[in-house]
Amino acid sequence: MMNAKTFRLFIVSLFIASAGYAASPLRGFYLSGDVFGYIYPIFVKDRYYSSELSATLDIANRFFPTVEVGIGHTDMVSELYEIGYRTRAPYYRVGMDYNMQYKSDKPGYIFLGARVGYTSFDYTVDAPPLVDPVWGDEAPVQFADVPCRAVWAEAVGGVRAEVAKNFYMGWSLRYKYPIYRGPIANGGPWYVPGFGAGKKGVLGATYTIGYYFNFIRKKP
């Protein structure tokens, strides 16, 4: 499991390595939208949703600095415990991908990369009261607009393929690991926009469709 220190070293080493290529001309620019957030609810109902845009620079066909901006939201009631959970907030990620096939000039590539994510959000929990099994009292479980911030790291692997002239689609699989979440009150949040549900490491995915703006003019 990649811990926070290892992840920071990885990010720093990626940026240092890419600095040597800074003098190289930019080859292009990807603008993509993630549609996985719309596909996922087809298979998993009443959970959480997200929509996301990303901008990626192509430096020497090798380094791909990326900014991702999205909105994550949920408004659901769990079937088993009838717990209502509601939140909606933007999230942000920055990072870089590394083309494992940078020597190839063919369109499409396999990449490994990393991200750091951040969100600031409020969440509301509305659950049935807890019944004290010994004293018999009922305790309310309702938390309204609880503020929270979260930072997490992501290890990313994926592919991007050209499906038509300058149009690309791609998959990425991500392992997300929480770095900071707080302030924690009443157990903390269940779903964090951009991160997902859970308090430990989680798997995530993106399915992007985008356009490549080529900066390099081919000689006639």
Place this chain on the structure above:
Amino acid sequence: MPHRRYILRLLGALLVITGVGACSGGDCPINNTVQGKMVFYDLQGDPVAYTGVLTVSVVRPQGDSVVLNQKAGASEVLFPLSYMHSTDTLVFAYGDGVDDSLYISHTNIPTLVSVDCGTAMYHTITAVSSTHHWIDTLILKSSEVNYDERENIQVIYR
């Protein structure tokens, strides 16, 4: 184009892997009861078992509720804390007509474990005290009462 076919095959493989990952479940606590835990020690600090018969009750307005019934050789007690009160009283009846009362002050924390695992009432113990017929001292070892069932209170017997 072989290169494009290779990439598209990888896209398909990632779709399958992602589907498997999306179906993985959450991790709910193994325990489903929130209880505090007391462990008995002698004056030298060694763990000790009560040699006689011990009954432990919690005091309630509607009548006492027994949480440990005439147990011989007890070395620890798991005890509930109330959801809406700030101080609970436990009575240790030793079977020889002698009792000790324990007073546990605590805060109550309604907690969202997760939407798939439910909610629970956690507690933070703020103070402990007792009468001293057989009990010498109470030591608050860990104030957090949740699903972990860690040792919260050390009961030092004379």
